[in-house]
Amino acid sequence: MSTHLTVHVGLAHTQYDITIFSSAESSENSHDTQLSQTSRILDGLQPVTHLVVITDEIVATAHAEPFVDKCRQHVGRVDLMTVPAGEASKCIEQASRLWQQMLDAGADRKTVVAAVGGGVVGDLAGFVAATYGRGVRFLQVPTTLLAQVDSSVGGKVGINLPHAKNIIGAFWQPAAVLIDTSALSTLPDREYRSGLAEVVKYGVIMDEPFFEYLSRNVTEIMDRDPQSLRHVVSRCCQLKSDVVVADETEVTGRRAILNYGHTFAHAFEAVGGYGAILHGEAVAIGMVCASRLAESQGMVPGGFTDRQINVLNAFDLPTTTPDYDRQQLLAAMQLDKKVAHGKLNFILPKQEMGSMVLVGEITDDQILAALGG
Amino acid sequence: MSTHLTVHVGLAHTQYDITIFSSAESSENSHDTQLSQTSRILDGLQPVTHLVVITDEIVATAHAEPFVDKCRQHVGRVDLMTVPAGEASKCIEQASRLWQQMLDAGADRKTVVAAVGGGVVGDLAGFVAATYGRGVRFLQVPTTLLAQVDSSVGGKVGINLPHAKNIIGAFWQPAAVLIDTSALSTLPDREYRSGLAEVVKYGVIMDEPFFEYLSRNVTEIMDRDPQSLRHVVSRCCQLKSDVVVADETEVTGRRAILNYGHTFAHAFEAVGGYGAILHGEAVAIGMVCASRLAESQGMVPGGFTDRQINVLNAFDLPTTTPDYDRQQLLAAMQLDKKVAHGKLNFILPKQEMGSMVLVGEITDDQILAALGG
Numbered sequence: 001m002s003t004h005l006t007v008h009v010g011l012a013h014t015q016y017d018i019t020i021f022s023s024a025e026s027s028e029n030s031h032d033t034q035l036s037q038t039s040r041i042l043d044g045l046q047p048v049t050h051l052v053v054i055t056d057e058i059v060a061t062a063h064a065e066p067f068v069d070k071c072r073q074h075v076g077r078v079d080l081m082t083v084p085a086g087e088a089s090k091c092i093e094q095a096s097r098l099w100q101q102m103l104d105a106g107a108d109r110k111t112v113v114a115a116v117g118g119g120v121v122g123d124l125a126g127f128v129a130a131t132y133g134r135g136v137r138f139l140q141v142p143t144t145l146l147a148q149v150d151s152s153v154g155g156k157v158g159i160n161l162p163h164a165k166n167i168i169g170a171f172w173q174p175a176a177v178l179i180d181t182s183a184l185s186t187l188p189d190r191e192y193r194s195g196l197a198e199v200v201k202y203g204v205i206m207d208e209p210f211f212e213y214l215s216r217n218v219t220e221i222m223d224r225d226p227q228s229l230r231h232v233v234s235r236c237c238q239l240k241s242d243v244v245v246a247d248e249t250e251v252t253g254r255r256a257i258l259n260y261g262h263t264f265a266h267a268f269e270a271v272g273g274y275g276a277i278l279h280g281e282a283v284a285i286g287m288v289c290a291s292r293l294a295e296s297q298g299m300v301p302g303g304f305t306d307r308q309i310n311v312l313n314a315f316d317l318p319t320t321t322p323d324y325d326r327q328q329l330l331a332a333m334q335l336d337k338k339v340a341h342g343k344l345n346f347i348l349p350k351q352e353m354g355s356m357v358l359v360g361e362i363t364d365d366q367i368l369a370a371l372g373g
Numbered sequence: 374m375s376t377h378l379t380v381h382v383g384l385a386h387t388q389y390d391i392t393i394f395s396s397a398e399s400s401e402n403s404h405d406t407q408l409s410q411t412s413r414i415l416d417g418l419q420p421v422t423h424l425v426v427i428t429d430e431i432v433a434t435a436h437a438e439p440f441v442d443k444c445r446q447h448v449g450r451v452d453l454m455t456v457p458a459g460e461a462s463k464c465i466e467q468a469s470r471l472w473q474q475m476l477d478a479g480a481d482r483k484t485v486v487a488a489v490g491g492g493v494v495g496d497l498a499g500f501v502a503a504t505y506g507r508g509v510r511f512l513q514v515p516t517t518l519l520a521q522v523d524s525s526v527g528g529k530v531g532i533n534l535p536h537a538k539n540i541i542g543a544f545w546q547p548a549a550v551l552i553d554t555s556a557l558s559t560l561p562d563r564e565y566r567s568g569l570a571e572v573v574k575y576g577v578i579m580d581e582p583f584f585e586y587l588s589r590n591v592t593e594i595m596d597r598d599p600q601s602l603r604h605v606v607s608r609c610c611q612l613k614s615d616v617v618v619a620d621e622t623e624v625t626g627r628r629a630i631l632n633y634g635h636t637f638a639h640a641f642e643a644v645g646g647y648g649a650i651l652h653g654e655a656v657a658i659g660m661v662c663a664s665r666l667a668e669s670q671g672m673v674p675g676g677f678t679d680r681q682i683n684v685l686n687a688f689d690l691p692t693t694t695p696d697y698d699r700q701q702l703l704a705a706m707q708l709d710k711k712v713a714h715g716k717l718n719f720i721l722p723k724q725e726m727g728s729m730v731l732v733g734e735i736t737d738d739q740i741l742a743a744l745g746g
Contacts, residue, residue: 092465133540167472170507171508
């Protein structure tokens, strides 16, 4: 019995499937499940003669090497390329190194690049795939919750310049996304919970019933129950896909709803120093601040923010602004504003979950009140 | 009276115009003509608030600075960025420098990048435009004959790795191409003639009447007569556009006809050392070799090669293989073959001009005979 779920992403000029499965669920044939999904995907990409698997040092042994072994049963040549773990690898130097390694490995326009890892690996490998030989096919194999529900879907790939995240990149859609939720079993607790913040975000911005489902299934989700994980990940992928289909290259503005809580979150990350606070933790607090801001404007009914706080706390996520200097936080938001050419906008809920609006003209005092404390 | 010509390029997902004009033709209002074409193009790109003009040290004074002056009358912020002249600038280091300069200049997704110069500037600036902010709009302002008839049209942009030309890049179509054939007045003779080799190529591969036109108008073309130049450049742009529309991203194979003579040419350039022989000179000789190869196979009637030799010689282009070691030339072609994964194919004429076929299975002896001498 196949228990995989599929989310189909149908874009104007391309389409692809996100396959969500859980190899660990039936222990006696987990290898087969993983193998059969991998081979099904590879078969679907037409004959693949050369595969370049890009990963980082942390997931290489647990995830990338087993993936490579499976691929070798279907593909004549498979090369594994490893970068250091962490955001610093999303840089020109690592992209250059990978380009050169691919050239040395004889990669051509028929080569397929597979990214096995979290968001950093996916963004970097995707950028390399988008630009090598004027673009080669690309397979996302995300192994963190954040990558499975967010960064692996939607085609945004890229690298950083010093002081400017994701400034160099492309919209380059994957040919397929292969998600084994069993990979999450090796994810550290804090990183797993951090991913849950983005999961809660999908509920607030797009799907109140899903938000309610999360509230009712905290234990199963915290226990990483395979069936619950499959539902959570596939629902998030479907919601993200809906947004991407409506606004693939950020033209209509629909994609902006994904930034709920992120204006505050970026300030927490910038002031705390990247790494001090995880992205999902910053998003959790940022959503609370944004919701409080909406509540103070009378945009949502009383208690709207508390509902989010309750779920986020149940997932052991922080919901109060860290003890950072308030003026520094304001300055960080102004810097964001400068980068966006003068517009400091907030994505805020209006009336109910699933209904978001873009609001400008927020004063510093209103922001300070929303930060709380 | 407007004397500009327009070639419309209608692709599946985008479209743009190539405007060909000659600012020097009517001396009293040449400034107006150049200015009016520039402003018409900028107006067509919706309000442009920030323009980044990328050029090289050689054309900066003669072409880029006057272009910047004109743009400043329409665009609030115009930044000029200059790279060293020559193929070596198509590298990661220059792309990185331009990315950082754009960031420092506050470029965002609404910024437009304009490339003023030859093929190197167009390829490099196009790659930077394709990747900055996940892609910004891009304007080609080619100032060499080769760039006007070939590289500025078609959307191929990219940079080199050591030992691999154009291996990193994208298909990124310009939003407009603005061609002032008067810019060719400052082009050194040898470089101008080199561009004519690609012009002759279009006649052979696609348009016998155009080939005949070239034969009959050698004097006017060599004199860079404005009316003749406008016809030559616009006809080449139309022919190139036809190929690109039929095969934008090199999927159907149609785009391969543009490589007529280029397998031999790449070997001449590799063995001679890049720079010893100009690209167009190598193409001129390469076309003669390819044609001779077709003639030896009985694919074209006798005299077919001589017709090309006559026109190329009339344009003062070389038509005999340089005194390079024949085994080295064969080895260079084998290296090309290795890069293309085992297939050494030649684009050869069949029966008549405008009819090309891809031929494999050519022996070393046949190649040596085609090289002649």
